[in-house]
Amino acid sequence: MEKTYLMIVCLLIGYQLEPAWSQATIAPDENSMQSCNACCQGPAGLPGVPGAAGAAGVPGVAGAASAAGNNGLPGRDGIKGEAGRKGDMSERGERGEPGLPGPQGPSGDRGERGLQGFPGKVGPGGIAGMDGSNGRPGSDGSPGPAGSPGSSGLKGQKGEAGGQRRSAFSVAKTSSQIGNSGDTLTFDDIETNIGGHYNPSTNKFTCQIPGTYVFMFTIASSSSSHDPHVYLMKDGSRKTLAIVRETDSGGSIYLQASQGVVLQLDVGNQVWLQFGSSGDAVHGYPNESTTFSGFLLYED
Template sequence: MSWPFTWCVGILGLCIAIGVTNAFDEQGSAAANNTCNACCQGTPGMPGIPGTHGIPGHQGQKGDPGMKGKKGDDGPIGLPGKAGPVGPKGDTGLKGDKGDPGVQAQVRKSAFTALRTTHVTPAETFITFTTMELNYGNNFNKNSGMFTCQYPGVYYFMLSFLTFNQNSSEVRADLDMVLNGRTISIVTRSYSKGHAQQTYGTTLQLKTGDQVWLSNRNTNIHGGGGRPITFTGFLIFDV
């Protein structure tokens, strides 16, 4: 075997050995890399320092104005505004025509005062009267001694009478005020010898047609020119 041939065979074997070695190294490196990536990866490093801001750019030139747009639709009507200040007083107008006369309100009048200048005997049950001092509305009849209500309302009635006793023993004088047959009050006076004056008043609410009168209880009721028996009544207000 010659030397050149031996040298060529040696070089070829060296090349094959190098190739096998490289192939083994590549497989071993790949396996090692897979193992390190799966189990042996190190701690991440610190973030880098932020970079500096860039230089601001130059402002561009103002563009040309655009075309005017179309007018939009009218919006909804707004709320009323606040009231304005009061204006100055205007000139006085012309005087108007005189109006028609109004209807006069009806005035309801009812009042009376009846007088009796004679004595009342015990036999007289209804006390009648001899004269009328006044009789507005003509609601009192002196011959029957009765007041008849014409206007419903509240009335005031008052009576006054004189008693006289010639004896020394004590006597009584009783007089009733009656409404429609029902005694409203009894005026009583006990007295000895001599004169005694008695006065009484009351307020009643009456309806149309109600009647009020005085009734004697078998006693002597005195009346004279200087001291008459009086019976008075008048409407306070109507209802």
């Protein structure tokens, strides 16, 4: 279509310029014709001045092939692209400053009140005051004037704290003892006996408050014997053993061994120390190096 349009424009321009070219042509005279005939053709003349542009031609009618077609149907969805590469992990930021403390929470419920303790023992009464100035009734038989107040009685024993029953003892030997297997160790120095649960006559502790108890003992060998074996017993059952083994054959060095154990006891359970073999001997006085102690840790 564009080529056709250009050809029409060129034809119109040529049509407009043709009269000018015809008028500008010089008619040949006789001499020039003779000269041309006698020799070669002379030089070409100068081109004429271009004429004015002609009017634009009428646009051509579009062909059937150039007519705009109807819009086609929408194309199908393209294939889904591959997943992109995972980005690099950035550096961890700096830790922020700690926040302000939160408000104080509400107060907890008040605990239950403990059990009331046992009352203390009643102290002895005071001395009675004198009846009269001379300590005797009046001559007429009437009572004399009141005497001065009597002296205060002795202070009663302090009762146990409510909800905190206690049991503890600590005893020691002041002399050496030689025993046979199964014999009970005896202790004659009672340092502590809170609650009176250790019996000095039987040398055994009897539980009166059920709970968890801690027991400890230390034995020292006597110069008259070697390697004493001592067991801590609970109702006839061995719970732990302490052995003193001397390295001096002369028996002149006193050595010690200690043991401890935590036991769960019920009311009536008994705990004591006894020899593990015959002929064993433990040392006592003067430094009370053989001791036995125990105390209530938690009450059930």
